[in-house]
Amino acid sequence: MSILRVDGIFAGYGETEILxxxxxxxxxxxxxxxxxxxxxxxxxxxxxxxxxxTPREGSVVFENTxxxxxxxxxxxxxxxxxxxxxxxxxxxxxxxxxxxxxxxxDDTEMPAQVAEMYRMFPDLRRSRRQRAGSxxxxxxxxxxxxxxxxxxxxxxxxxxxxxxxxxxxAQLIFDRLRVIRGTxxxxxxxxxxxxxxxxxxxxxxxxxDGENRLxxxxxxxxxxxxxxxxxxxxx
Amino acid sequence: MIGQGIGVRAxxxxxxxxxxxxxxxxxxxxxFVAAPSKVVNGILLGSMIALGAIGITLIYSILRFAxxxxxxYMTLGAYISFFLLTVVFPAIGIVGTGFGxxxxxxxxxxxxxxxxxxxxxxxxxxxxxxxxRLRERGTGLITIAMxxxxxxxxxxxxxQMLWGTGPIRLPRETRSFYHIDFEIALPTGGALxxxxxxxxxxxxxxxxxxxxxxxxxxFLNRTRTGKAMRATAxxxxxxxxxxxxxxxxxxxxxxIAAAYAAIAGTLIAVARAQLHPNAGWATLIPMFAAVLLGGxxxxxGALVGGLLIGVSMEVSTEWVSPxxxxxxxxxxxLVVLLxxxxxxxxxxxx
Numbered sequence: 036m037s038i039l040r041v042d043g044i045f046a047g048y049g050e051t052e053i054l055x056x057x058x059x060x061x062x063x064x065x066x067x068x069x070x071x072x073x074x075x076x077x078x079x080x081x082x083x084x085x086x087x088x089t090p091r092e093g094s095v096v097f098e099n100t101x102x103x104x105x106x107x108x109x110x111x112x113x114x115x116x117x118x119x120x121x122x123x124x125x126x127x128x129x130x131x132x133x134x135x136x137x138x139x140x141d142d143t144e145m146p147a148q149v150a151e152m153y154r155m156f157p158d159l160r161r162s163r164r165q166r167a168g169s170x171x172x173x174x175x176x177x178x179x180x181x182x183x184x185x186x187x188x189x190x191x192x193x194x195x196x197x198x199x200x201x202x203x204x205a206q207l208i209f210d211r212l213r214v215i216r217g218t219x220x221x222x223x224x225x226x227x228x229x230x231x232x233x234x235x236x237x238x239x240x241x242x243x244d245g246e247n248r249l250x251x252x253x254x255x256x257x258x259x260x261x262x263x264x265x266x267x268x269x270x
Numbered sequence: 271m272i273g274q275g276i277g278v279r280a281x282x283x284x285x286x287x288x289x290x291x292x293x294x295x296x297x298x299x300x301x302f303v304a305a306p307s308k309v310v311n312g313i314l315l316g317s318m319i320a321l322g323a324i325g326i327t328l329i330y331s332i333l334r335f336a337x338x339x340x341x342x343y344m345t346l347g348a349y350i351s352f353f354l355l356t357v358v359f360p361a362i363g364i365v366g367t368g369f370g371x372x373x374x375x376x377x378x379x380x381x382x383x384x385x386x387x388x389x390x391x392x393x394x395x396x397x398x399x400x401x402x403r404l405r406e407r408g409t410g411l412i413t414i415a416m417x418x419x420x421x422x423x424x425x426x427x428x429x430q431m432l433w434g435t436g437p438i439r440l441p442r443e444t445r446s447f448y449h450i451d452f453e454i455a456l457p458t459g460g461a462l463x464x465x466x467x468x469x470x471x472x473x474x475x476x477x478x479x480x481x482x483x484x485x486x487x488x489f490l491n492r493t494r495t496g497k498a499m500r501a502t503a504x505x506x507x508x509x510x511x512x513x514x515x516x517x518x519x520x521x522x523x524x525x526i527a528a529a530y531a532a533i534a535g536t537l538i539a540v541a542r543a544q545l546h547p548n549a550g551w552a553t554l555i556p557m558f559a560a561v562l563l564g565g566x567x568x569x570x571g572a573l574v575g576g577l578l579i580g581v582s583m584e585v586s587t588e589w590v591s592p593x594x595x596x597x598x599x600x601x602x603x604l605v606v607l608l609x610x611x612x613x614x615x616x617x618x619x620x
Binding site: 085087107108111112117119122123124125126127128132133135136137139140142182186 | 504509512515
């Protein structure tokens with residue numbers, strides 16, 4: 036049974052329709068990468084899944100519950116979490132306060148979860164009393180992951196987790212995502228760094244012009260000559 | 271021209287926020303020697319400007335608009351307290367003047383919490399019926415600020431209809447000043463005499479401000495809701511994504527801002543022993559000057575800014591007519607905007 040099932044989503048902003056009937060699904064514990072050219076609707080789809088945008092048509096089902104247009108704090112309590120591409124930490128709060136905010140919707144297990152996040156991201160413990168704004172780009176991304184993991188989500192949505200980072204830092208980010216995946220969290224990743232993202236994923240979707248273009252196993256997509264030509268910089 | 275502009279910017283960057291604060295502190299010491307009483311009373315009166323400025327800066331940090339009606343919220347607080355003290359309380363037998371060393375009576379201490387509740391309810395009702403609808407419609411922030419100007423004018427008009435357009439004297443007992451005499455020995459052998467005169471009421475203002483600012487500090491740094499308020503001020507979209515109930519944060523913001531405005535408005539009227547429908551409106555420029563001086567959106571900046579503006583306004587009366595007090599704060603605001611637009615403690619990108 037899929038943890039997330041997106042069915043025929045039509046959505047957009049104001050008069051503009053960006054998604055014209057997109058569908059996808061994520062199984063429990065699975066890592067799925069979504070990619071495609073700029074403007075293909077990846078971020079819009081993420082926002083629609085997370086209830087920040089109400090679709091005109093179609094449905095989003097999470098853990099057998101129709102969550103189309105559901106309030107964000109309820110989604111978070113149900114076990115979905117979202118890391119936006121930019122502005123994903125609170126810069127004037129300390130590292131520890133950022134983690135506390137991650138548990139705002141339900142702080143019953145907060146101290147244990149904070150300790151768990153420090154175990155998973157030891158760098159954060161060292162600077163826990165520092166303002167988050169003083170962190171480097173890579174550390175900020177780690178903090179954003181930790182914040183999103185505070186309520187033990189079963190599905191984590193990640194929008195361009197390696198954007199703006201050096202190749203070495205991007206590699207570290209993906210190493211960390213592998214660890215997160217190892218704890219049983221399902222991942223839905225939008226990523227430009229396609230090769231690296233697919234290498235750690237089970238399956239992938241290609242979006243173009245707000246429609247499904249291709250999908251399949253990660254290995255299959257990596258071997259697909261069309262994908263290679265269009266997105267991976269091959270011949 | 272361009273060269274000069276760069277020069278100013280480079281200097282302001284070289285000084286840094288603590289450099290600026292230090293330079294201002296040094297200036298304060300010099301001024302203190304020249305007019306010690308006015309500095310002390312300026313700090314105490316400035317603490318009320320600071321309470322108002324903290325409210326304006328909190329509202330800005332969460333809702334991103336300049337709340338122009340803030341001065342009139344203070345006036346409303348003063349008139350509600352006055353109404354309780356002169357009409358409601360005497361009718362139920364709560365009367366008295368000369369509480370401790372102060373010119374006012376103990377009923378003021380009962381009136382203040384009631385005034386706070388009424389003003390919070392008023393601010394929340396206005397948010398619910400006006401601002402929230404504008405936000406839901408996606409109205410621009412300039413338009414919302416102009417709406418708050420409209421609310422300011424309407425509120426002042428209502429106060430004038432209910433209580434008249436002229437000043438009302440507050441009943442109070444005459445009390446003497448506190449005298450603080452001391453000398454500071456100079457290394458050259460002489461002594462610098464100080465004779466500081468402080469009205470006891472001003473001490474009450476200062477103590478109230480200390481308690482309220484301390485409470486705000488604990489709220490923002492130690493409570494879940496306070497931390498969530500700081501998070502919302504940082505990034506309201508991320509706050510929503512994180513599951514923070516931003517609507518509730520907005521309500522808390524209005525409640526704190528209105529409560530502090532009501533107390534400041536009442537106590538300014540107590541210190542002056544008079545109510546005036548324009549009193550709050552006239553405090554708006556000093557409050558905005560304090561907000562900008564401290565760095566917009568920074569509660570601690572607004573506190574420092576309020577104290578500095580209060581001192582500047584009081585000390586200026588040493589040389590110019592007290593009628594120029596608002597002009598002094600306006601001049602400071604202009605200088606801040608020209609030399610260091612982000613204020614003493616503001617973010618670089620703000």
